[in-house]
Amino acid sequence: MNEIVYLDNAATTKLSKAAQEAVQPYLSGAYGNPSSVYSLGREAKKAVENARSRVAQAIGALPHEIYFTGSGTESDNWAVKSVAELKKGLGRHIISSQIEHPAILNTLRHLEKNGYDVTYLKVNQYGQISLDELRSAIRNDTVLITIMTANNEIGTILPVSEIGKIAQENGVLFHTDAVQAVGHIPVNVKEMNVDIMSFSGHKFGGTKGVGVLYAKKELKLPPFLHGGGQENDRRSGTENVAGIVALAAALEEALLNLPLLKVSQMRDRLIVELLKIPRSRLTGDPLNRLPGIASFIFECIEGEAMLLLLDQCGICASSGSACSSGSLDPSHVLLATGLSHEIAHGSLRLSLSGENTDDDIDYVLEKLPGIVARLRAMSPL
């Protein structure tokens, strides 16, 4: 088998067919600057505004509540920093969780160095926060709750609507990093009671380097990038027209495919079969989990070694998060779920998409048990 079996869709996805088609004109003839007055420019402007309306529609928002950014990371930075800035007269306390993506955690650490106080809610073995703990963590000076919709490493889906309701009842703004959720499970900003939400095109079949920030219309977010006044004067810089068009097309295609029943069936087959390997366990929530994420611990194994042997078989997977691979620190998410350092090292994440087939799953099930056995035979543990 020379083909690649790609099981790292939580890191990034292949460009979807719809996105590939939609993007073509903007990579060739339709290269105008959306700010220009002549028709080539107006055509680009129309494409961006059309994409904005469709993205808004897809998440239950209004077009002027959608801002295009350069990544999910940028959207997270913008959301957290600008609410902190906007509300600093009212207080400097922020509530988050221990399992956020580094785009949130490192932004919060930066704010902590600048006089903000952050409460990181702990999670249980499944990666779930306690809503009671959230309620008790809210103080007079709390200005923001930022908790992700679904976790990228263990696939746990968090109770976002309930969190949003608690935020509303207490007059606190609620931001959610929905990068792993949008295009994978139904996401509606009204039903989720969110005020601000981040997501990213390349996690659902768009191109890399385009993100979205939703901010409800009542929120007058301060500008994040100062310049020529693009994106309603909030995020200047000539628009990534091709990427924005691709994102809208990919999102619509992804939503047509919901619910991802076939994907969750493949996920469940991986889970059932791989848990037959001795001293293996599932990480994340067994019930409330993303359709595409099967994540495991294989005790007495180094995750990085597993990835190299899988790669030799043409299988792309991940251990911990791609962002921290190359470092020997075990994943902060797995540690937060109560696993020891030693055990957390043996993690494996297989993340699927609609592009995967039953043959891919058969192939992994054929190869992985042998790889685990081989590594254990070599392990000093």
Ligand SMILES: *Cc1c(COP(=O)(O)O)cnc(C)c1O
């Ligand atoms: C991938 C990811 C991000 C970062 O998005 P980029 O577009 O790659 O910057 C943020 N949060 C979560 C949960 C992610 O999975």
